[in-house]
Amino acid sequence: MSTLFYLFIYDLPDNKAANKRRTRLHKMLTGYGKWTQYSVFECFLTAVQFTQLQIKIEKLIKPDEDSIRVYVLDAGSVKRTITYGSEVPRQEQTIII
Amino acid sequence: MSTLYLTQPDAVLSKDYEAFQVALKQEDGSWKKQKVAAQTVEQVILMGNPQVTGDAFVYALQLGMPVHYLSSFGKYLGSALPSHSRNGQLRLAQYQVYQDPVRRLELVKAIVTAKIHNQYNVLYRHNEKDNPLKERKSLVKTQQTIDQVRGVEGLAAREYFACWQRMVGNEWTFNGRNRRPPTDPVNSLMSFAYALLQGQVMAAVHITGLDPYIGYLHEVHHGQPAMVLDLMEEFRALIADNLVLSVLNNRKIQPEDFTDSLGAYRLKENAKKIFLQAFDKKMNDEFKHPVFEYRCTYRRAIELQARLLGRHLQEGVPYKPLILR
Numbered sequence: 127m128s129t130l131f132y133l134f135i136y137d138l139p140d141n142k143a144a145n146k147r148r149t150r151l152h153k154m155l156t157g158y159g160k161w162t163q164y165s166v167f168e169c170f171l172t173a174v175q176f177t178q179l180q181i182k183i184e185k186l187i188k189p190d191e192d193s194i195r196v197y198v199l200d201a202g203s204v205k206r207t208i209t210y211g212s213e214v215p216r217q218e219q220t221i222i223i
Numbered sequence: 224m225s226t227l228y229l230t231q232p233d234a235v236l237s238k239d240y241e242a243f244q245v246a247l248k249q250e251d252g253s254w255k256k257q258k259v260a261a262q263t264v265e266q267v268i269l270m271g272n273p274q275v276t277g278d279a280f281v282y283a284l285q286l287g288m289p290v291h292y293l294s295s296f297g298k299y300l301g302s303a304l305p306s307h308s309r310n311g312q313l314r315l316a317q318y319q320v321y322q323d324p325v326r327r328l329e330l331v332k333a334i335v336t337a338k339i340h341n342q343y344n345v346l347y348r349h350n351e352k353d354n355p356l357k358e359r360k361s362l363v364k365t366q367q368t369i370d371q372v373r374g375v376e377g378l379a380a381r382e383y384f385a386c387w388q389r390m391v392g393n394e395w396t397f398n399g400r401n402r403r404p405p406t407d408p409v410n411s412l413m414s415f416a417y418a419l420l421q422g423q424v425m426a427a428v429h430i431t432g433l434d435p436y437i438g439y440l441h442e443v444h445h446g447q448p449a450m451v452l453d454l455m456e457e458f459r460a461l462i463a464d465n466l467v468l469s470v471l472n473n474r475k476i477q478p479e480d481f482t483d484s485l486g487a488y489r490l491k492e493n494a495k496k497i498f499l500q501a502f503d504k505k506m507n508d509e510f511k512h513p514v515f516e517y518r519c520t521y522r523r524a525i526e527l528q529a530r531l532l533g534r535h536l537q538e539g540v541p542y543k544p545l546i547l548r
Binding site for chain 1: 225226227228229230231234239240241242243245247257258259260261262263264496499500503504507
């Protein structure tokens with residue numbers, strides 16, 4: 127199954143209800159990829175996984191208040207990614223703990 | 224998609240919304256927590272019985288992940304498997320072939336031929352061209368009973384392992400294959416690799432819906448997953464033996480990476496991680512599948528072979544065990 131690289135960036139307002147949504151969103155995204163910076167997640171997902179996540183996000187957020195941006199990148203773009211002060215994105219094949 | 228290995232006995236795997244959380248006990252008694260993206264994990268392999276919470280366990284099964292248990296020595300203990308396929312028709316076909324001496328012998332011959340062929344290739348690539356395995360392979364064809372085929376298989380195995388001392392080099396000693404417990408580092412590494420492989424094949428057998436306990440080459444014994452062992456034969460040399468030889472020849476694992484306890488050898492913690500990493504890399508190696516003619520990984524190939532065997536049992540499509548060059 128081929129995967130694409132998805133970059134999730136979110137910005138939610140600062141009030142009690144939105145804080146709750148932000149925490150929930152953060153926890154949700156932790157299940158799909160790597161938290162790299164405040165409000166930024168990097169995920170390698172198959173089409174099915176992405177769709178599932180998309181549905182969950184659409185249920186959670188309020189589009190008139192919150193803003194979430196998803197950038198979809200192919201293998202070439204991932205390879206050309208430049209980082210300063212942190213690791214370049216890579217898909218983990220094995221997690222040994 | 225990735226594999227999650229937990230090798231620390233004092234680790235706790237729990238569920239945290241959509242993610243897994245692994246807590247590791249530190250020397251000062253505190254817990255170091257880290258998140259694992261559960262949605263992108265394909266399977267969980269637990270060694271040396273770490274704790275798994277009920278939530279995490281059920282979540283793994285819900286997401287369709289098999290959970291395999293290995294002892295801290297790397298012996299395969301068992302698996303929890305998602306309820307993918309329970310194919311009654313396929314099982315009936317499997318039992319029918321078990322009762323049919325002609326079809327059964329034919330299958331056994333195919334399996335053993337492929338095994339010897341793949342063993343020969345290991346020797347050939349390590350410059351052990353002077354060996355009788357080619358003759359043994361053609362000898363299989365003329366055998367009349369399953370026991371005779373097993374005899375040839377045993378003969379070939381002895382001749383195959385006789386070449387191993389030269390291939391592993393002078394640093395290691397290898398006087399033939401032994402197990403329960405393996406009495407030298409090379410044998411213990413091999414047992415470890417076979418156990419890891421068995422977990423993979425077991426999962427594939429379950430996904431396909433085959434009955435793991437009814438096999439053709441291996442006798443039906445209490446607690447012996449004969450079908451799994453049958454399907455493993457073609458992959459032993461291809462995956463496990465090649466892997467062991469490559470970590471030894473590339474000096475990724477050294478003699479001092481083993482500890483000896485009462486004549487049983489075990490890998491030290493760090494070397495275990497290196498070996499697991501190498502195993503997983505091997506499973507993700509790609510090659511062109513000779514039957515389907517597209518590129519696939521060994522991980523996928525194991526499942527393909529199980530499905531191919533299923534097709535053979537139900538529809539009579541000839542079963543071709545995996546043979547590479």
